[in-house]
Amino acid sequence: MTGPVVQRTSPRVVLLHTVTFKQARQWVPIALPVGAAIGFDSGLTTVAALVLAVTLLSATSAALAWWRFGYTDGPTSVVVTRGLLARSVRTVPRDRIRGVEVEAPLLHRLLGVVRVRIDAAAGATTGEGEEVLVDGVTSAEGERLRAGLLSRRSGATADAAGAAPAAEPPAEEELARFDPRWLLYAPLAGSYLAVPVAAVGALFRLLDELPRDLRPDVDGVQLSGWTAGLLAAAAVLVLLALGAVAGAAVVNWGFRLVRRGGALVADRGLVTRRHTELEVDRIRGVTVSAGLGLRWAGAARVSALVTGLGDAQRRGQLLPLGPRDRADALAAQLVEDPGPLRRHPAAARRRQVVRAMTPGAVVTTAAAVGAVLAGWWPVLAVGIVLLLLGVPVGLGRYAALGHAAGPRSFAVRRGWVVQEKAVLQRRAVVSWQVRQSPFQRRAGVATVVACVGAGSGAYSAVDLAAEDVAPFTRAASSDWAGTLAG
Amino acid sequence: MTAPSSSPVREPAWPVSRSAIGLWVTQGVLGTLLWAALLVPALLLLPTDDLPLSLLPWVGPVLLVLYAGVAIGLEPRIRYRVHRWEVTGEAVYAVSGWLTRTWTLVPISRIQTVDVTRGAVQQLYGLATIAVLTASSSGTVRVRHLPADVAERVAADLVHRAEQVRDEAT
Known part of the structure; x- marks a missing residue:
């Protein structure tokens, strides 16, 4: 052979x-x-x-x-x-x-x-x-x-069989390095909070399987009054926070992202060391995302959108947790920033508020009928609270909306519980989809979805003004999108 | 122009086959029969003695009649007015839906595969669906209910042109 x-x-x-x-x-x-x-x-x-x-x-x-x-x-x-x-x-x-x-x-x-x-x-x-x-x-x-x-x-450059990998160390450029202080953000990120919860769940399952006489006897402890309850809640919170920090530390310890030749190399992990390489040529865009807690603390995470990457959620991570400005700077290093986001029209704000208030309105209406017929006053109160909470939620969702088209890239942002801004290269778009419900038609807005062969596959600009749809798609991709303008 | 003036983008030029109306009516009839088949046993099992419940048996049939009216009388006509498609020099473009409308535009250079499918009901009417797939799972254009021979021809043409202009930047 x-x-x-x-x-x-x-x-x-x-x-x-x-x-x-x-x-x-x-x-x-x-x-x-x-x-x-x-x-x-x-x-x-x-x-x-x-x-x-x-x-x-x-x-x-x-x-x-x-x-x-x-x-x-x-x-x-x-x-x-x-x-x-x-x-x-x-x-x-x-x-x-x-x-x-x-x-x-x-x-x-x-x-x-x-x-x-x-x-x-x-x-x-x-x-x-x-x-x-x-x-x-x-x-x-x-x-x-x-x-x-x-x-x-x-x-297939001149890489003869004899050329040892160590003989040609390409120039390395460090793009990000994990600062242990960033671990303090972990308790604010939902995915890291889930770590201690899962651990506690596993512990309870283990306890269940232990023989009865081996189980610690906790029934004797008397919990009474508010102080005990508060203490317990505080203890749980502290444990959750510590668990989240520990979980984040185990996964992200020593995280380092470098650019080596045509590849991005990420190293991470305390117990399991992981070494991931992404080809820069296959990067189509980046997302900068942050949940409510992370936004409050001014933190965010960055992921790369890479074509044909399995398990992209984990492997595409470029900055698992870090200050917002570092996240934005890193994103801009990989995909050109298309400039400040443009706000969506006032009709979008109205729609987001109305949509956020709808569940509350349904509960309130049902409870109002129930209150008259059967005295469901507590339910009515809950409905009214939900209804009122809808206003800030809707305004928050509206504030998250934005889009921008630059000379070589474009961006869309959405989401309130988890806000995600996707910055994509113009060449990333493999198809445009424009959606309009009857309500959107009346409000004169439409949702534009950029379909991409990387990441989640679809990134939307929600409730764009109808007259902006064709110019935006044209500006964010190539001439072929002119078909939409007609 | 059949499209409402507030349409956010240009409407594609070509309507789908006229027989599509018949097909959508058939689908509406089948759907109604299915719901009726589910409703009848439910009606037989319902208790009818209590006074406040005596109105309940009527809810199902009333909803069924409403559904039949919309699915058979209204939806096919609206769909025929909405559904349109077009193949330009650079892209495949189609709009579908009846209440919520979806316009999809795929440039020929990003086409990965082109499928032609003929469902059971479609075969009765001599119709076919073209699905143009891209690298994104959500970026698929489906042109439903074209005459089968047109669909075959368009698909072959698209595949041929895609091979010539394919770019690797997916």
Whole structure:
């Protein structure tokens, strides 16, 4: 056989997968009934035998998987061969590789191996990337794979086989570095607050499964009066905040974003180190988003919109958490700022307020009828409060609306609970969609959706003045959009 | 011009096939029959003894008649006036909907695939749908209810032109 030889992963991965029961997990559904048939309760020897059997099984399957796994890193494609009985051969042409990620979870790090994730967008229409996973190569080999795959893919420049990756260190430019003080923003971000909540949930599930006599006895504690309640609430809040900070620290520790040649490289993580590369050429735009809490603290996060990127939510992150001005500056470095946003017409404000008040109005009307017939006065009060809250919510939603078209890019912004500003390159637009409901028609506004082959796929300017639609689409993309103006 | 004056963008030039009205009426009739089939058992199971509930059995049939009137009498005619399409030198352009209207414009250079589908009811009327797909999951143009031969011809033409002007910047 000519060409590159089939390579194997490090044998250390066998140990790794034995310990984590990676392959053995699929046997659990079979093993459980078998175990139940034998009976779990026949003493310590059975338990020991079971543990031994499971470990042996795990070791065997891990060894088999390692033995049958091979990858070839050829000049035109990467071939990954695997499978015990049913062999699967997956070939990924190099020019389809969109990104390479090197991950080192804790156990991997202890054993000095890494996991390489190769992202290859299959069909652009599905919008889903396909992944090839090479688990358990040495860190040096992982680095070699990453550098080799990415450098040879773009442009096929004079990169002879002998040129070691270290021999040509392209100029590095640091775009962002995580400041540990930014962790203080974490309790204000919903996604990080969810971390401690999930942890508490898992803890409770664990408690449920513990035998009764092992459970801590908390029934004896007497909670009485307001002070105790307040104390408990304060304690929960403090714990939530600490948990969010800790969660954010684990994920984002040492975050660093650099531009190296034609790629953006992000490194992050305390326990699991992640190394993500994005090709600058495939970036179509960026989003700067911030929830209510982050906006109040003047913070935001930045993500890149990259074509054909699987798991874009996580991998596209360019700044996980940081001050607003840094976020805006970073966004402007990648996609030209199209200038200040233009406000939407007064009709849009009216519509947003009316829409925000509608749920309150429905509850109030129903409760008014109910109050007369059956004395639902508390419900009526709730309805009126909802109705009144609709005013600031609607005004907030209106204030978030904005659009702008610059010479090379355009921007749209929307959202109140989470405000998202998308700045897109003109070439990003693959289609325009204009929507108008009967209410919008009466108000003389319409919603313009820029369809993009990256990110969520659609970015809207809500309630644009009807007469601005055609000029905006024309200014934000190329001549073809002139069809809308007629 | 059939479009209302407050239309935010230009209307595409060409109407869809006239037989589309018949097709939409058929769909309305089928929908009405389906709801009726669901309503009849519900009526049989409803208790009718209580006085405040005695009006309840009428709610369903009244709604059904209203639905039938709109879906059979009104919607097909409005849809025929709204639905339009056009293929220009640079783009595919179409508008659909009856209450909420959606105009979609896809430049030929960004076309990824072109599908022609013929549903069961469409085959009765000799109609077909062209779907022009792009790299974005939301940026699809669908031109519904064109004569089948026109649809085939337009699709072949679009595929041919897309191959010549495709640019990689998706």
